[in-house]
Each structure stands twice: as C-alpha cells, then as structure tokens.
Amino acid sequence: MSQRSAENASSVEKIMLKLHKSCLDHIEQATGSNELEVNQVLHLEADLAAWLEALDSKPEAQQFQSAHRDFGLAFYAAMTGLYRQAFSTLRSFLEVTVGATYLSSHEFKRRQWVSGKHDISWKAITSTESGLYSTPFLEEFCPEAVDEQEEMLEKLKRTYRRCSEYIHGNVSTSQMLPTEISYREDITKEWLSVADSALNATMHCFIVRYYKDLSRSSKGIVEGSLEDHFSHLVSVRKLLGLPLEETRS
Amino acid sequence: MSKNELQFRTEDLTLEDVGKFFVETEFDRQTIDVLKSKKTVVLQGARGVGKSFLLKVAQKEMDEEFPNSKTLAVYVTFNKAGLLQTSDPERFKHWMLAKICNRIIREARKKGVLQNKSSVFATLSSGADDEAIASRLETLWTSLEDAWKNDSAPLETDSGIDPEMIKDAVEDLCDQSGVRRIALLIDEAAHVFIPEQQRQFFTVMRDLRSPYLSVKAAVYPGVTYFGDSFQMSHDAELINVNRNILEPDYLASMRQIVIRQDSTLEKVINRNGAVFDALAFASSGNPRTLLKTISAASPLNTTNAQRVMKEYYRDTIWSEHSALADRYVGHNSVIHWGIDFIKHEVISTLRRGSRQAGDHDKRVFLWIHRDAPAAVKEALRLLCYSGILHEAGTWVVATRGLTGTRYMLNIGTRTAPEADPVSATNQLRGSISIKRFIEFGANHEAYESIARLDVEKMDEVQQEYIRSQLDRSVDLLDLTAFARKKCKELGYDTVRKILAASETDLQKAKQVGPVRSRRVMNTATAAVMEHLSG
Numbered sequence A: 001m002s003q004r005s006a007e008n009a010s011s012v013e014k015i016m017l018k019l020h021k022s023c024l025d026h027i028e029q030a031t032g033s034n035e036l037e038v039n040q041v042l043h044l045e046a047d048l049a050a051w052l053e054a055l056d057s058k059p060e061a062q063q064f065q066s067a068h069r070d071f072g073l074a075f076y077a078a079m080t081g082l083y084r085q086a087f088s089t090l091r092s093f094l095e096v097t098v099g100a101t102y103l104s105s106h107e108f109k110r111r112q113w114v115s116g117k118h119d120i121s122w123k124a125i126t127s128t129e130s131g132l133y134s135t136p137f138l139e140e141f142c143p144e145a146v147d148e149q150e151e152m153l154e155k156l157k158r159t160y161r162r163c164s165e166y167i168h169g170n171v172s173t174s175q176m177l178p179t180e181i182s183y184r185e186d187i188t189k190e191w192l193s194v195a196d197s198a199l200n201a202t203m204h205c206f207i208v209r210y211y212k213d214l215s216r217s218s219k220g221i222v223e224g225s226l227e228d229h230f231s232h233l234v235s236v237r238k239l240l241g242l243p244l245e246e247t248r249s
Numbered sequence B: 001m002s003k004n005e006l007q008f009r010t011e012d013l014t015l016e017d018v019g020k021f022f023v024e025t026e027f028d029r030q031t032i033d034v035l036k037s038k039k040t041v042v043l044q045g046a047r048g049v050g051k052s053f054l055l056k057v058a059q060k061e062m063d064e065e066f067p068n069s070k071t072l073a074v075y076v077t078f079n080k081a082g083l084l085q086t087s088d089p090e091r092f093k094h095w096m097l098a099k100i101c102n103r104i105i106r107e108a109r110k111k112g113v114l115q116n117k118s119s120v121f122a123t124l125s126s127g128a129d130d131e132a133i134a135s136r137l138e139t140l141w142t143s144l145e146d147a148w149k150n151d152s153a154p155l156e157t158d159s160g161i162d163p164e165m166i167k168d169a170v171e172d173l174c175d176q177s178g179v180r181r182i183a184l185l186i187d188e189a190a191h192v193f194i195p196e197q198q199r200q201f202f203t204v205m206r207d208l209r210s211p212y213l214s215v216k217a218a219v220y221p222g223v224t225y226f227g228d229s230f231q232m233s234h235d236a237e238l239i240n241v242n243r244n245i246l247e248p249d250y251l252a253s254m255r256q257i258v259i260r261q262d263s264t265l266e267k268v269i270n271r272n273g274a275v276f277d278a279l280a281f282a283s284s285g286n287p288r289t290l291l292k293t294i295s296a297a298s299p300l301n302t303t304n305a306q307r308v309m310k311e312y313y314r315d316t317i318w319s320e321h322s323a324l325a326d327r328y329v330g331h332n333s334v335i336h337w338g339i340d341f342i343k344h345e346v347i348s349t350l351r352r353g354s355r356q357a358g359d360h361d362k363r364v365f366l367w368i369h370r371d372a373p374a375a376v377k378e379a380l381r382l383l384c385y386s387g388i389l390h391e392a393g394t395w396v397v398a399t400r401g402l403t404g405t406r407y408m409l410n411i412g413t414r415t416a417p418e419a420d421p422v423s424a425t426n427q428l429r430g431s432i433s434i435k436r437f438i439e440f441g442a443n444h445e446a447y448e449s450i451a452r453l454d455v456e457k458m459d460e461v462q463q464e465y466i467r468s469q470l471d472r473s474v475d476l477l478d479l480t481a482f483a484r485k486k487c488k489e490l491g492y493d494t495v496r497k498i499l500a501a502s503e504t505d506l507q508k509a510k511q512v513g514p515v516r517s518r519r520v521m522n523t524a525t526a527a528v529m530e531h532l533s534g
Helices: A006-033 A035-054 A061-080 A083-103 A107-114 A135-141 A143-167 A171-176 A185-213 A216-230 A234-239 B015-021 B026-036 B051-069 B089-110 B120-124 B136-149 B163-177 B195-208 B250-261 B265-271 B273-282 B287-296 B302-327 B329-357 B374-385 B411-415 B421-428 B460-470 B481-489 B495-500 B514-529
Strands: B041-044 B071-077 B181-187 B213-219 B237-240 B365-369 B389-391 B403-409 B437-440
Touching (some): A006 A035, A035 A061, A035 A216, A035 B089, A061 B120, A083 A185, A135 A185, A143 A234, A185 A216, A216 B089, B015 B250, B041 B051, B051 B071, B071 B089, B089 B136, B195 B213, B250 B287, B273 B302, B302 B374, B302 B421, B374 B389, B495 B514
Parallel strands (some): B041 B213, B041 B237, B181 B213, B365 B437
Antiparallel strands (some): B365 B403
16 A cells, blocks of 8 residues: 555545445435335345356356346445446446346357457347347247247336436436435335346346256256246246146137 | 236236236125234135135235234245146145245245345455355255155155144244244145145145244135045135125126226226126126126127127136046046036026026026035036036025035026027026025936946046055945945945945945935045046
8 A cells, every 4th residue: 555644544534434424324224214125126136146056157157247246236336325326337237137148149249248349239139130039039049938028128128228317317317316425215216126127127038048948956946036026927837837727718 | 018908817917916906895805804814714716716816915915014014925826736746745745845935935035034145245245254044944945845856766755844843943933033923825725636635735734823824725616625634614714705796796896807907998898887797797706707708808899798608608618627627537527527417407407497487597506415426526516616616505405305515507607508698697687596496316317427436447547546546445434334334244345346336236235225325335436536637
C-alpha cells in the first residue's frame, strides 16, 4: 500500500463509512420489509445453483458461475440501495446466462465470444428465426416447448426491458430513482419482482436447452425446481413424465 | 395466459392465476378454512370438481399469512404415483416419504426458515465460512431418495426410515425456526386403481399426524381401501367436494366461475341465460366440464349448445371412461359393463318411461342394493371416479325396507340423448327430487354378465397379478367365523375354489341362503378385484 497522509485517508474513509452507514440502514429496511419476496428470490437463486451444479461439466460452466456471482452482487446492490447498479448487474446476469446457453449450441462462436472476438447480441438470442426460442432451435432441443415459445420469449424480453428502463435513465425511471442512498419500497419491490422473473426466465432457458440431455442423476438435481416453478406448463409436465389428461373439449 | 382462453385444469394455473379465478361460495370458504386448520382432512370428489383448486387457494392464503401465522403450507402432488411400477410396498412408501420431505424442505427454504446451503453470498464474502448444516429433514430425504431409486433386491430398500422419524425432524425444524406447524396439502393422494398404494398412503397419513404436522389429502371417489390402521370417521374429517346442483345459488356461482376467467363472456351469457343454465346444470356441479362445454359452444347460442351437449355427453364423457380400460387392462370388463349398464339399463329405462307416460321421467337418482355383486359395485365405483355417477347416500332405505347406496346420474348424460338436450335439461331443473330413484335389487338381471369373476378366462398377465390372491386361504378373508366354517365344510378352502363355485353351490351348506352366499362370493371377488390392474 502506498504512503498516504493519515488525515487524507481518514477523511476518505469517513466519507465512505458514512456512505456505508446509509447502506447498512438500507439493508435493515429492505430485508425487514420484504421478507416474502426476498426469500422467494433466494429460493430461486438456490435452484439456479442446483442447475449450475447439473451443468458443471459443460464448457460454458465458467460463464454461468461468473454470472451467478453477478447475480449475488446485483442482489447486494439492491439491498444496499444501489438501485441503478442493481438493475444493470441483473441485466448483465441475464445476458450472460441466456447468451451462454444460446451459444452453447454454437461452440465456435461461443469461444470467440469468450475470447472477445465475437459480440453477443440480445437480438440474435431472441430472434424468432434462429434464437433460443425459435422453432428450429426448439425442434432440435425441446420440441415439447414449441407451443409455449411465444409466451416464454415474451417473458424473457419483458424482463430484459424492465432492467433496461432503469439503466438508460428513461424519463420515467430516472425521475423515480433517488439521488442519494435512501430506502424506496416501491423500487426495492420492483427489483425483487424483476429478479424473480430473471431467475425464472434463465431456468426456463436451461430447461429447453439442456434438460433432455441431462443424465438421470442430474435430472434428479433439478427436478424439484421444474415441478415447483414450471409444472403449470404442459411441456414441463411432459418432460417430467407426469400423466397428461386429454384437454380436448 | 392468453386472453379469452378458458383454463380447464388447475395444474395449468400458476398460484397467481388461482387467486384471480377463485369464486368463493360459502362451502368453499368453510372447506378452505378447514384445510388451513389443524385437522386431518380427506377431500373427496370426482375429476374436475375443484379439489386441486381448493388446495391451491388454501396454499396461497397460508403463504400470504405466513409472516404472522407461521403456518407453513406445503403442497405435494402424488400424480406420478401410478407410474411407479413396483410390487414392493416399501419402495412406494419411501417414494411417498421422499416426496413429502423434499416438498417440506423446498417450502421451508422458500419462506427463509431453512438456510440455503449453496448460497452465492458465501462465495462472495471471501473466506467467510457460514456453511449451513444440513437439517435432519434433508439428511432423511437423501436416504429416502437412495432407498426408492435403488432397483436392487427389495430387501435392501428397507432404509429403516418411518414416518415417526419425519415427524421428529419436522418438530426440530419448527422448534429451530419458529414455524408453528406445517399443513401438508396432498393432491391425488391415493391411486384409484391400486388399492395397495391406497392402504400405504392412509397408513402414512395417520402416522404423520402430530401437533406440528397436519395432513390434508385430496382423493377421488372410489378410494375405499383405507387399510387396517386408518378409520375415516375417527382419523380424519371427510369433506365431499361436490357442488350440489339442488342448492339455490348453484347456477349463480357456476356463472361467476366462467365470468371470472373471461369477463368478455358476461354479456353473451346474460343474453343466453337459459342456454348457459342448461350447460351449467348438465355439468352436474363440475366446473371443468362446464368450462370445457362453454368453450366448445362458443359463440354461446342454442344451436352450439345443442351440438356440444350431444358431442360431450353422448360421446366424450363415455370415451374418456372407456379409455381407462386401455390403461388398466384388468378392469376392462368391469368398465365396459358399467358403461353398458348406465346407458342401456338406466338412461334407456328413464327415457322409455318418459315416452310411455307422455311426460318426462324426472328421476336422476338410482339405488343399488347393498348385496349387489362385488363386480357391480366396482363398476359403479369407477363411474363415480369419472363423474358419470355421484354417490348420494349410503344405507338409503328403498322399497320393502331394503338398504342400499343411492347415486345421482350425471345430468348431461341423462338429457343429451334427447332431440333437444337444452330444453330437456331446463325441463328437468326444478323438478328433481332426491326421494325418487330407479331401483336395482341384489339380483337384477343386468348383473348376469358381470356377476361372476371368471378367473379361468383371464389372460396370463392378469393371472399373474392375482395368482397370490387366488391361493389365499379362506381364513384370511374378511368373513364371519360361521361363513368360514361353512366354506371349509364344503371343501372351498381357498379364494380360487370359492370363485370356481357358484352361489348355489355355497347354499348347499346348512343355514346358508342367498344373502349369505352372496356375501361370501362378494368378499372373495373383492379380494381378487383389488389386484386386477396390478
């Protein structure tokens, strides 16, 4: 550590600690007033961790792990009152996990992306012609989900949009965000709700891309999360081998 | 969910949707309150009457009240149970207990009362080791999973884990986390076609009961094998979830159910009130049937409703029941006999009566003598499962003081064969009396083709299922000592020998008349029937 004057150090430290104190107060309020939502998000995060365990041996596992850490930091930012950073990091979590999932089917491009020679484009990921939820993609990886592609793609895109609104400083949101660190229940709840959607959307991408190819024991690891969060989807009931009733009328 | 699309099944709904679509009647409120209470409850009703929906509403309300009530709602569905092909009862028990443990663990984690072992925050706070210790419940779950997934010899699947250990682990969890109690909401709890699994379940249900854990189970009608250790009236409160079509607010609440799902239908329903009422009445209190038929009759008008009623109640409802015979091969003849009996004996008789009298026969109830052959009762049990019949009272006294069971016939099946089903249904409304029924005695001629279980004619697969049963001694049957003695005197000392005989043969013993011989035959038949479909 370089030499610095004690006076100077302590003043910066004081400023930072004062800021830190605001964050501490914020943590107390944010965790105390949103118990249900916070626990639900952490429950989903634990399911994400189970997925990452099941995908541990994939070449893209490293990107997933790094995105997972980003999620943890986004959560921390939301709880400490760093709202814009919380939305921004959440969006990057979404981009990296969904992007790596999509590019896992294009190994050459994926490697180029990792080494910085290829940019990942949200447009390509969500393209209805060739993206993760396009018919050709689903037909190869999870034909069961073809009927639900529109609904699921819409959910994914909406989650991304909600993050972006807070990053680009749209008039509506930039006026909403506080200029200092202070607790705002509405924004905290909004972040938790978007985080819930982001984790759900991510895991659904995992399902359509990976689930059918998982080994029996890996399926066992993630089965609980499928049943818990997605069993309202016919496709997931098919994947889990649950009895399907005729729904013809 | 896309707009203007009616949802027929609760399993297609998220918990959020459930809250949106819930139309509360007084009965629903009472039921949900009981589900939320400490009581052990068995919720009984045919497919589509709304059992899952009520469980989910109870779950949603308990979730929302959790911060104050500290009552943890855990929804579990056993809809995969029938697919667990196992002749080893231990393995099935382990599967059930594993599933229950896993769902409790997940719900506890969701509510923040159980620490998440793989949290990303442990990684981020460098070096800080706050490794959560696995709760006893998690350890049990792991062992149970290993036990039921182990396909090796049955002997090795005995993990030594019983419901008592789960109760203790739950008590631990509650004590450590401040949870007051756990309400276990078990959907599709007992498989209708596999009595052995039913017995297993009810034993577990009884054994799990504790101040910290209350079990609520949704079952189909016809689940009657409670085992030796479970007594319905003593061990649980039974709630029948059938919307009573004779209640004054029945039509209004059915209307609300549809409008709540799609408010754009309100105008058209109000314009075609009589058409809607006919469909609601025909659905016999079954919301899923109503939603299906309303959806198929879109746009709602008389012509479409006539068409849909004919399609659904003359064809679909029967083919769905008949499809069960493909899935549960052993029950094939019983299922087909049931369809024939209702179509040709019950409905035809009522229609013939109407034509002859020049007036509508208003009866929609039938009564079956309690000593009717076991196979007949089995057929009726399965018709209740499909909602073609609804049980409407046991020990009902009919002509000549005889007792039997009363059933209500599904209204749509009664009126759809008419040329104008909508009018026929509306004519029937308001003139139905539970006191008038068509009677079938203990020896009705319609039973002849099914009365005897012909073991010799069964194919090899079925023979295999029931072989062990056929060789059982008469001593193991649930008969009076007198009846057992008489069977032995005549040389019928096994189930196989009794079934090979006829009731007339049995009557050769002193003091054995038609009633006693029928009861012996029914007991032997029922013992075998349990194993018809594995």
